[in-house]
Amino acid sequence: MMTMGAASVFTPCAPQAALRSQHVGAPVAGRPCLISRTCFPKQVKRSQRAALVCSAAQVNAAAVQEKEATGTDWAATAQELDSKSPLEIMDHALATFGDEVAIAWSGAEDVALVEYAHLTGRPYRVFSLDTGRLNPETYRVFDAVEKHYGIHIEYTFPDAEETKELVRNKGMFSFYEDGHQECCRVRKVRPLRRQLKGLKAWITGQRKDQSPGTRDAVPVVQVDPVFEGLSGGPGSLIKYNPLSNMSSAETWHFLRAMGVPTNEMHMHGYVSIGCEPCTRPVLPNQHEREGRWWWEDATAKECGLHSGNIVQSASEQAGEEQRDLFTSGSVKHLDHDALAALGEGKRDKDTLVVLYAPWCQFSQAMEGSYNELAEELQGSHVTVAKFQADVDRDFAKDNFQLQTFPTIVMLPKGGNGKQVIKYPSERRDVDSLKMWIKSVAGTA
Numbered sequence: 001m002m003t004m005g006a007a008s009v010f011t012p013c014a015p016q017a018a019l020r021s022q023h024v025g026a027p028v029a030g031r032p033c034l035i036s037r038t039c040f041p042k043q044v045k046r047s048q049r050a051a052l053v054c055s056a057a058q059v060n061a062a063a064v065q066e067k068e069a070t071g072t073d074w075a076a077t078a079q080e081l082d083s084k085s086p087l088e089i090m091d092h093a094l095a096t097f098g099d100e101v102a103i104a105w106s107g108a109e110d111v112a113l114v115e116y117a118h119l120t121g122r123p124y125r126v127f128s129l130d131t132g133r134l135n136p137e138t139y140r141v142f143d144a145v146e147k148h149y150g151i152h153i154e155y156t157f158p159d160a161e162e163t164k165e166l167v168r169n170k171g172m173f174s175f176y177e178d179g180h181q182e183c184c185r186v187r188k189v190r191p192l193r194r195q196l197k198g199l200k201a202w203i204t205g206q207r208k209d210q211s212p213g214t215r216d217a218v219p220v221v222q223v224d225p226v227f228e229g230l231s232g233g234p235g236s237l238i239k240y241n242p243l244s245n246m247s248s249a250e251t252w253h254f255l256r257a258m259g260v261p262t263n264e265m266h267m268h269g270y271v272s273i274g275c276e277p278c279t280r281p282v283l284p285n286q287h288e289r290e291g292r293w294w295w296e297d298a299t300a301k302e303c304g305l306h307s308g309n310i311v312q313s314a315s316e317q318a319g320e321e322q323r324d325l326f327t328s329g330s331v332k333h334l335d336h337d338a339l340a341a342l343g344e345g346k347r348d349k350d351t352l353v354v355l356y357a358p359w360c361q362f363s364q365a366m367e368g369s370y371n372e373l374a375e376e377l378q379g380s381h382v383t384v385a386k387f388q389a390d391v392d393r394d395f396a397k398d399n400f401q402l403q404t405f406p407t408i409v410m411l412p413k414g415g416n417g418k419q420v421i422k423y424p425s426e427r428r429d430v431d432s433l434k435m436w437i438k439s440v441a442g443t444a
Contacts, residue, residue, distance in 0.1 A: 074238065078219040082245070087116050089220050089242040093203055094122040097238070100230065101201040102127050102154070104192075107138035107263055108273040110205025111145060112251050115260045116242060117203075118149055127154035127195055131187035132163065133275035137264040144261040156195045158187040173277060180278060180293050187275070196227045201238035209247050210272070210288065218244045248288065287427050322358045325367045325386070330374035332385040336395065339387050343399050343420070347413040350441040351383045352433075357390035357405040366406060366428040373430050382441060408433070410440050 081089050093101050094117065102125035103113045117124035128142060146153055166174075166186050175183045196202055208218045221240050229237030243251060248271070255262055265273055269281030271288035282291040334342070334353065342351055354370060356363040374384035389396035389405065396402035400409050401422045408423035421440050425432065 078221045081220045086242040090116040091120045093240040097201045103203045130155045135276045141263045156191045162186045203240040206241045220244045328371035330378045334387045345418045349383045351411040353385045355389035355407040360405040363406045369430050
């Protein structure tokens with residue numbers, strides 16, 4: 001039996017009324033918390049539970065019927081909640097879904113979710129994926145959190161037969177050779193899918209700042225675009241991201257201030273923590289996600305030269321109707337002749353060029369940040385430009401170090417006038433690009 005944590009669970013929710021009146025869809029003051037027989041703290045006697053289950057089930061059923069009858073515009077709800085605090089967003093999730101929502105905790109700094117749930121005073125559920133490859137420190141923090149909050153975490157495990165087949169056929173470390181997707185699918189994705197099929201909503205620790213360019217669009221609540229919930233089918237699962245608008249620094253300030261148990265690995269340079277073979281510490285000012293699956297960054301976060309429909313020629317691809325990227329007036333468009341001239345040394349300014357393919361999702365993901373960078377640098381000593389390299393791949397490969405899409409290069413006006421300096425990182429946010437530009441092209 002799984003136990004859920006709560007503070008002051010068994011009294012009506014009137015003491016929380018002030019908090020709840022601030023969020024969307026707030027319950028009426030005095031309405032009891034949604035409780036099922038699986039949500040009692042350890043110390044509650046069995047005799048106390050029976051009296052509560054009956055009325056709790058009635059409240060739960062009424063809440064579900066009301067939601068199903070009225071429906072919810074989750075896009076509008078996300079807009080309304082976007083300016084709310086993580087505590088208010090967490091309270092909204094627990095108030096709306098009761099014991100049919102659970103927190104997904106990885107054993108890292110997203111333990112902040114558990115603290116926020118505890119502060120609401122509502123019952124809550126927590127689950128974690130035990131992949132069988134976690135660090136000893138992660139198992140220790142699981143135990144510490146259970147004792148700190150008086151809860152039992154729901155541990156979810158990979159299928160034994162699937163795991164045995166994977167390891168027997170490919171060995172313990174096949175992901176170093178052919179990518180982490182297969183191992184993650186067996187040890188993480190499928191167990192997660194099974195867990196979520198028993199829920200109507202889940203709560204994650206995703207933040208916008210974790211992977212600039214790919215996690216920028218992390219709403220505080222959304223219809224889950226990938227997984228299915230209890231009723232099955234698209235749209236059957238709601239996903240809350242209460243920490244979406246928090247930075248890593250803000251999250252850690254909260255954890256320290258509240259005295260929350262954290263993973264010992266954080267004290268040794270680990271920021272983003274996953275399975276032991278796929279996690280390493282990061283250097284100062286290195287992005288936290290660079291500590292995960294580092295051996296495949298070049299391919300996992302970029303499109304290969306032969307991505308897309310490789311049976312078509314470049315000219316056929318160019319002839320298809322495709323939305324162009326980087327259309328800001330601040331980004332200079334370069335054709336073949338213009339880029340060739342720059343390559344030959346005809347440069348009156350330092351020029352930053354993105355070699356891109358409109359169909360590449362990673363080129364698409366950096367469009368906003370690159371446009372913003374161009375606007376910020378407009379009128380400076382650096383020209384921000386673009387070249388659609390998928391229609392002239394050999395030229396870009398032979399002359400401008402194109403290997404994957406997108407590739408970013410600096411063509412400095414100094415030196416011998418023919419230098420091509422490739423941007424080596426997958427971090428394509430504005431601040432990272434500006435720091436690199438300053439380091440290779442100066443400020444004037």
